Every structure is written in structure tokens, then in C-alpha cells.
Amino acid sequence: xxxxxxxxxxxxxxxxxxxxxxxxxxxxxxxxxxxxxxxxxxxxxxxxxxxxxxxxxxxxxxxxxxxxxxxxxxxxxxxxxxxxxxxxxxxxxxxxxxxxxxxxxxxxxxxxxxxxxxxxxxxxxxxxxxxxxxxxxxxxxxxxxxxxxxxxxxxxxxxxxxxxxxxxxxxxxxxxxxxxxxxxxxxxxxxxxxxxxxxxxxxxxxxxxxxxxxxxxxxxxxxxxxxxxxxxxxxxxxxxxxxxxxxxxxxxxxxxxxxxxxxxxxxxxxxxxxxxxxxxxxxxxxxxxxxxxxxxxxxxxxxxxxxxxxxxxxxxxxxxxxxxxxxxxxxxxxxxxxxxxxxxxxxxxxxxxxxxxxxxxxxxxxxxxxxxxxxxxx
Amino acid sequence: xxxxxxxxxxxxxxxxxxxxxxxxxxxxxxxxxxxxxxxxxxxxxxxxxxxxxxxxxxxxxxxxxxxxxxxxxxxxxxxxxxxxxxxxxxxxxxxxxxxxxxxxxxxxxxxxxx
Numbered sequence: 001x002x003x004x005x006x007x008x009x010x011x012x013x014x015x016x017x018x019x020x021x022x023x024x025x026x027x028x029x030x031x032x033x034x035x036x037x038x039x040x041x042x043x044x045x046x047x048x049x050x051x052x053x054x055x056x057x058x059x060x061x062x063x064x065x066x067x068x069x070x071x072x073x074x075x076x077x078x079x080x081x082x083x084x085x086x087x088x089x090x091x092x093x094x095x096x097x098x099x100x101x102x103x104x105x106x107x108x109x110x111x112x113x114x115x116x117x118x119x120x121x122x123x124x125x126x127x128x129x130x131x132x133x134x135x136x137x138x139x140x141x142x143x144x145x146x147x148x149x150x151x152x153x154x155x156x157x158x159x160x161x162x163x164x165x166x167x168x169x170x171x172x173x174x175x176x177x178x179x180x181x182x183x184x185x186x187x188x189x190x191x192x193x194x195x196x197x198x199x200x201x202x203x204x205x206x207x208x209x210x211x212x213x214x215x216x217x218x219x220x221x222x223x224x225x226x227x228x229x230x231x232x233x234x235x236x237x238x239x240x241x242x243x244x245x246x247x248x249x250x251x252x253x254x255x256x257x258x259x260x261x262x263x264x265x266x267x268x269x270x271x272x273x274x275x276x277x278x279x280x281x282x283x284x285x286x287x288x289x290x291x292x293x294x295x296x297x298x299x300x301x302x303x304x305x306x307x308x309x310x311x312x313x314x315x316x317x318x319x320x321x322x323x324x325x326x327x328x329x330x331x332x333x334x335x336x337x338x339x340x341x342x343x344x345x346x347x348x349x350x351x352x353x354x355x356x357x358x359x360x361x362x363x364x365x366x367x368x369x370x371x372x373x374x375x376x377x378x
Numbered sequence: 379x380x381x382x383x384x385x386x387x388x389x390x391x392x393x394x395x396x397x398x399x400x401x402x403x404x405x406x407x408x409x410x411x412x413x414x415x416x417x418x419x420x421x422x423x424x425x426x427x428x429x430x431x432x433x434x435x436x437x438x439x440x441x442x443x444x445x446x447x448x449x450x451x452x453x454x455x456x457x458x459x460x461x462x463x464x465x466x467x468x469x470x471x472x473x474x475x476x477x478x479x480x481x482x483x484x485x486x487x488x489x490x491x492x
Contacts, residue, residue, distance in 0.1 A: 165408045188408060190383070192483075199480055230403045233456075234383040237482040244474075244483040246388040250415045 022154060023099060023121030032079065035118045039083060047084060050096045050122060055087035058094040060123075065104040066111050076100055080120070097123040124158055153181040159342065159358040160253035160317045162187045167233070169251045169309075171240040171302070172258045174198055176219035182255060183223055183231035190251075191219060192238040199237050241301045245309060249364075254306050255317045258298055299333040303359070307337035310361040315341070320355045327353075337363040379463075379481050381428070382412065382455040385420050387465070389474055389483070391427050394463030402456045409452045410442045421454070430454060 026042045029035035050057070059080065061073050068076075077100070087096075099122075102115040156178060162168055164186030170178050173191025175198060183189050193199050201218030223232045238244055240258075299320070306316040316338060322331070322345075332343060338359040347353045384391055418436055425433040433454050434447060441447050465474040465481055474483050 165405070165411050194484070196482060196484075200478060230405075234379055235480055236379075236383075237480060237484060239484060242483075242485065244387050244389060244481075246386060246417070248386070248415065248417075250386055 022124045022151060023101075023119070024124055024158070025119060025121045026098075027120045029118055030116065031114065032076075032118065035120060036079070036082065039080075039120060044084065051083070051085050051087055053086040055096060056090035056094045057085065057087050057096040057098060058089060058091050059098045059100065061100045061102070063102045063104065063115075065106065065108060066102070066115075099123055124154065153178050154184075156255050156317045156356065157181040157185055157187075157253075159356065160255045160315045162253050162255070166252035167250060168253045168255055170256045171238075171243070171254065171305070172256050173219065173235060174257075176222050176235075178255050178257065179219065179232075180222060180226060180228065182253070183228040184226070186231070187252070188231050188233050189223075190233050191235045192240065192243075193235070194237070194239050196237045199235050240305070241297070243305055247308075249309055249311045249314075251306075251309050251314060252311055253315045253317065254302075254310060255315075256302070257319045258302065303333050303335040303338060304365075306359070307335055307361060307365040312361055312364065314361050316357075316359045316361075318357055320357050322353050322355055324351050324353050332357060335359070337361055337365050379460045379476050379479060380456055381421065381424050381430075381458055382416075383481075384424050384460075384465075385416055385455075387481075389465040389467045389472075390420065391424050391460065392464045392466040392473065394428055394460045394476075396460070396462035397428060398459050398461055399457055400459050402452070404449060404452050406445065406448045406452075409448045409455070412455060413437050413441055413451065416455075425454065428458065428460065430458060 026047070027035050027039035029038050059077050061068065061076060080100075098120065101119040101121070103117040103119075104111055104115050157168075160168065160182070162182045162185045166182070166185075166187035167190065168179070168182040168187045169190045169192075170176075171192050173179065173193045174195075176191055179189040179191055191199075196202075199219070201221070219235050220229065220232050223229045236244065302318065303316070306314075310316065320332065324347075329343070332340065332355070334340075339362045341358040341360050342356070343358075344356045345353050346356065416437075422433065422435070424430075432450055434450055438444060438447055459479055460476050461479045463476040465476065465483075466472070467474070472485070474481055476482075
């Protein structure tokens with residue numbers, strides 16, 4: 001498994017305008033030699049998808065607190081010749097944009113000869129009052145208690161290699177935050193959730209000043225708000241442990257944040273007779289909330305479901321909760337059809353964190369032999 | 379619920395009391411990608427139950443470049459929405475409601491007890 005590093009650039013050019021961009025960091029140094037060395041250490045297989053001969057690209061330079069001449073800029077770009085760029089340069093509409101970022105400090109009266117830091121990365125998304133800021137949770141119409149930070153949802157879509165005309169599915173969709181990022185990249189989206197009220201946009205509002213979720217507060221309305229309604233396929237009220245999909249492979253990516261009992265209660269339908277106290281019930285709600293869902297069962301189901309319904313090469317991206325003092329790599333769920341691509345930690349508290357796990361389907365699911373292997377492993 | 383979704387579910391549409399036609403931007407590349415995933419028998423069943431017309435009986439050769447075919451499929455798969463109706467599981471016979479366009483596939487406590 002390997003790590004990904006992201007660089008979020010936040011620039012205020014004037015009081016009214018704040019720009020934010022997300023880059024996938026490929027190299028960094030305090031001087032050019034360190035940067036080149038760092039780039040040479042970046043795994044080639046991670047570069048190749050964006051540099052191959054069928055692709056188009058452009059390299060930009062951003063300098064902070066200094067202005068470079070055109071000649072100086074060209075020199076810096078030329079110095080990166082050692083990178084395995086095989087695509088064609090397209091300055092107007094490149095498929096991939098790379099940036100060299102040079103930081104000359106914050107004092108406009110003392111601009112150093114050489115930058116303090118130089119970064120090189122692949123541009124993923126731009127903030128500029130459109131993406132990250134406007135996708136910010138405060139402005140989004142419909143938020144639940146666990147609406148994810150907008151930046152992280154873009155990172156998840158990036159890990160899922162979400163692209164135009166893909167079908168992306170979130171089996172624990174909640175208020176649909178993760179679908180927005182995928183729709184932004186041109187994918188068509190599906191979501192399911194066991195909570196009837198959340199899917200329909202009913203029930204107590206999560207935003208402080210509101211009493212009831214209005215008729216425009218549901219997942220479809222969220223997508224409409226960003227002009228992405230055309231990517232909304234459907235949402236269903238469904239128990240992720242008992243999926244309703246027919247046999248077949250049709251999802252290009254499954255991107256999800258499963259409930260893990262820290263903020264939202266984990267539930268699935270089952271045979272327990274008593275309904276726990278404190279569960280809100282709307283007249284139309286008929287969710288038979290019962291058994292507490294063991295964490296390991298949920299991930300077993302998720303990985304199995306992904307192995308069955310992802311296309312070959314499709315990706316599963318999900319958060320795995322971790323009790324840090326006891327964590328070992330063995331705890332990351334395994335499946336014979338899914339290859340672990342990355343495992344990135346986000347600390348939540350002194351003893352807990354969660355890990356963003358990315359897996360890729362590398363083998364078709366064969367019922368008998370794969371289930372057998374899974375039994376042994378568990 | 380759209381016919382594309384219906385086509386990917388294991389339960390089939392039994393009846394619909396409210397259906398609406400909602401225009402969706404035509405994206406030929408996406409529709410062409412969906413054609414191999416469509417279970418045609420299910421599609422024709424749904425077309426029958428929902429009284430849809432002009433539904434191609436099967437994918438035609440060279441469909442990727444046939445705009446007329448793709449537009450018909452686009453309409454059938456994405457522009458029809460069942461707002462109120464019922465789905466039925468072919469194995470158990472269990473019925474699932476569709477309300478406000480959203481199918482609810484939950485089983486009750488008694489049903490999951492086996």
C-alpha cells in the first residue's frame with residue numbers, strides 16, 4: 001500500500017476573492033535539486049496515467065511574492081524534461097494540468113533570490129468561489145450530522161478515478177455529499193441509505209436554525225443546486241447488507257463513508273423485536289431498526305458487494321475507523337478480487353483515526369471459490 | 379425511479395399509478411456505454427407495464443453511432459420516472475413501494491427472521 005499527498009493551496013489575492021486549489025503533490029524541495037530528487041522518487045506508475053502518449057497536458061508556474069520573466073519560467077519548465085512526459089502539449093484545453101509552485105515568503109519588502117519552497121503537483125480542482133467554497137457544507141442546502149468536508153469528497157472521487165460517463169454508487173449515501181463530487185467529474189450517480197427520512201429529505205433538520213427539512217432538501221435538490229441534476233440517476237431506501245441489485249457488473253466506482261457508530265448509529269434490519277428508544281419516527285417511516293451491525297460484517301458485505309458489482313478495474317473507496325493504539329495493517333479488510341491501492345490516515349482524536357482505503361477490482365467474482373477464501377481469512 | 383435503475387434491480391415493476399416524463403440532457407456517449415449493461419427482457423417488460431412506446435426491441439448493429447437509436451434509448455432509460463408504483467421480487471413475491479420516485483426495498487423484522 002502507498003500514501004497519497006495532497007496540497008491544498010489557499011490564496012487571497014484581495015479581500016473579496018479567495019482562491020483555493022487542490023493539487024496531487026508529486027515532489028517538493030527547498031531548492032530545485034531537492035525538488036528534482038523528490039520527483040525522481042515519486043513512483044513512475046503513479047505518473048504514467050497522466051503522461052502517456054495519448055494524453056495532452058500543460059505545465060503552469062505559480063510564484064508567490066515574486067515575478068519571474070518569461071525566460072525564467074521557460075527555464076524552470078525545461079528543467080523538468082527528465083519527467084516521463086509522453087503526451088502532447090496543449091495550452092488551450094489540456095486533459096491534465098501540472099503546476100510548479102514557488103514560495104518566496106510573505107514579505108514583499110524582502111524578496112529572496114531563491115524560493116523557500118518549491119512544489120510540483122497535478123492540478124485536481126479549483127476553488128475560486130466555485131468549487132470548494134461553493135461546495136462548502138455551510139452553503140449546501142441539505143446537510144446531515146456527518147456531512148463530509150467538501151475537499152475530502154473530491155479527494156475520494158479522485159481516488160476512485162471517477163470520470164465522465166462513469167456510474168458511481170454510494171451505498172451509505174446519507175445526504176449525498178459524496179455524489180456531488182463524482183457528478184462534478186461527469187459521472188452519473190446512484191445512492192442508497194437505510195434511513196427513509198434522510199433519503200426523502202424528511203425529519204429534523206441538522207442545520208441549527210431550521211426546524212424541518214423542506215421539500216427542496218433532498219439529495220436530488222443538492223445536485224440541482226450545483227447544476228448537476230442531470231447526473232442524478234436514482235436513490236433508494238435500502239439495507240446495504242441486503243442489496244437489491246441484480247447479478248452483474250455495472251458500477252465504475254463505489255465511494256462511501258459507512259456509518260461507524262461515532263456520530264450516526266449503525267443499523268441494519270434484522271430480527272430483534274424491540275425498537276430502541278430515542279429513534280425518531282415519522283408517520284411514513286417504517287424502518288425496523290434493530291440489530292447493531294458489527295463493524296466486521298459491514299466491511300465484509302461492502303467488499304463482497306463491490307467485488308460482485310464493480311466493473312473490472314473499478315474502484316472501491318471508503319473510510320475505515322481505527323482505534324489507533326491497536327491498529328495493524330492486518331486489520332484492513334481483504335478480498336481475493338480486490339487489490340489494495342492505498343491506505344491514508346486521518347487522525348480524529350488522540351486514540352482514534354480513520355483510514356481512507358482505496359481498492360481496485362482485479363479479478364471477477366467467482367461465488368464458490370472466493371467465498372471459501374473469505375471464510376478462511378476471517 | 380427510472381427504467382435504467384429498474385433494469386439494474388432484482389425486483390421488477392408490477393404497476394405504476396403516477397409516471398412523469400422529465401427531459402434530461404442527451405449524452406450519446408453515456409447511453410452507448412449503458413447499452414451492453416441493459417437486460418433487454420427486463421426493459422421490454424417494463425416498457426409493457428408502463429405503456430411506453432417506441433422502445434427498440436434489441437440493440438442494433440453499430441448502435442454507438444446511430445443517433446436515432448441512442449435518442450430512443452435515452453428517452454426510455456432516463457426520461458421516464460415512476461413516481462408512485464410497486465416493484466415485485468420474482469422469487470419471494472414480496473412487494474416494494476415506490477413513493478415520490480424513491481423505491482423502498484426494506485424488509486420488515488418478520489421477513490428477515492429465517
